[in-house]
Amino acid sequence: MNAFSPIRFALAAMAVSLLFSACTSAPPASRAAVDATPPAQRLAAVQAAAGADDKELSVQPLRDPQVDDLRETANAHREAGDLVGAADALNQALLLVDGDPAVLQERAEIALLQGDWPRAETLARKAVALGSRTGPLCRRHWATIEQAHLARAEKENAASAHAQIEGCTVPGIIRY
Numbered sequence: 001m002n003a004f005s006p007i008r009f010a011l012a013a014m015a016v017s018l019l020f021s022a023c024t025s026a027p028p029a030s031r032a033a034v035d036a037t038p039p040a041q042r043l044a045a046v047q048a049a050a051g052a053d054d055k056e057l058s059v060q061p062l063r064d065p066q067v068d069d070l071r072e073t074a075n076a077h078r079e080a081g082d083l084v085g086a087a088d089a090l091n092q093a094l095l096l097v098d099g100d101p102a103v104l105q106e107r108a109e110i111a112l113l114q115g116d117w118p119r120a121e122t123l124a125r126k127a128v129a130l131g132s133r134t135g136p137l138c139r140r141h142w143a144t145i146e147q148a149h150l151a152r153a154e155k156e157n158a159a160s161a162h163a164q165i166e167g168c169t170v171p172g173i174i175r176y
Contacts (some may be wrong), residue, residue, distance in 0.1 A: 012024075019176055022095075032082060035150050035151050035152075036152065037072050037150070038072075039051075039115050040113065041112070042112050042147040042151065043112055043147075044114055044143050045143060045147055046109060046112065046140055046143040046147060047140070048143075049139045049140065049142075049143035049146075049165055050136040050137070050139045050140045050143070051136060051139065056059050056110060064096065064097060066096060066102070067093045067096050067097050067103065070090065070092050070093035070096075071090070071103065071106065072088045073085075073089040073090070074086040074087075074090045074093070074106065074110070075091035076127070077089060078110065078113070079161075083110055083113055083114050083124060085111045085112070086110050087107065087111070090103060090106055090107040091101075091107070091111060092098040096108060099130050099138060101128075101130050101131025101132070101141070102127075104123050104124070104126055104127035104130070104131075105124065105127045105131075105137060105141055105144070107123050108120045108122075108123035108124040108141075108144050109128065109144060110126055111123060111138075112148070114148060117151045117152055118148070118150045119174075120144055120147070121144070121145050121148035121149070124140075124141045124142075124148070125141075125142035125143045125145060128141045128142070128145075129140045133167070133168065134168055134169070134170040135168060135169075135170075136138040136168075138168035138173045139165050139168045139169070140165040141161070142161050142165045142168065143161075143162075143165060145161040145164075146158045146162045146165070147159035149161055
C-alpha cells in the first residue's frame with residue numbers, strides 16, 4: 001500500500017488543482033462586456049446619423065471611373081451578403097486612391113458589418129483626417145467611430161465620438 005501512496009497523493013493533488021482552476025475560470029471583473037448589437041443595426045445607426053439635408057453644404061469630389069466601378073462592385077457584393085468580396089473590391093479601390101475619404105468610409109462600414117471594430121474605427125479616423133469636417137460624410141465617419149466604441153463597451157469614448165457628429169453640420173449659404 002505504501003507503493004501506491006505517492007501515486008494517490010499526486011492524483012489527489014491534481015484533482016484539487018483542477019477544482020480550484022474551475023473555480024477561477026470566470027473572466028476577470030475588469031473586462032468590460034461587449035455590446036451584442038448586430039453589425040447590421042450598427043450600420044443602420046451610421047446611415048441614420050448621416051442624414052441628408054438639402055439646406056446643408058456638401059462638397060463632392062470628382063470621381064475616377066475605375067474607382068466608381070470598384071465601389072459599385074463592392075456595393076453589389078454587400079447586397080448579395082458577400083462581405084469579403086465587398087472588402088476586396090474596396091481594398092482595390094484604396095490602392096488607386098488611398099486618400100479618398102468616401103472610399104475609406106465605405107471600407108470602414110464593411111469592417112463594421114464584419115464585426116472588425118478596430119479596423120472600422122481606424123479607417124473612419126483616417127477618413128476624418130483626410131476628409132471634409134462637414135456634411136453627411138463627416139457624420140458617417142464619427143458615427144462609425146462611435147459604433148466601434150459602443151461595440152467594445154467603451155461608453156466614454158463613444159460619447160466623445162457622438163459629440164463630434166453635431167459639429168459636422170454646417171448650414172449652407174442662403175442666397176436671395
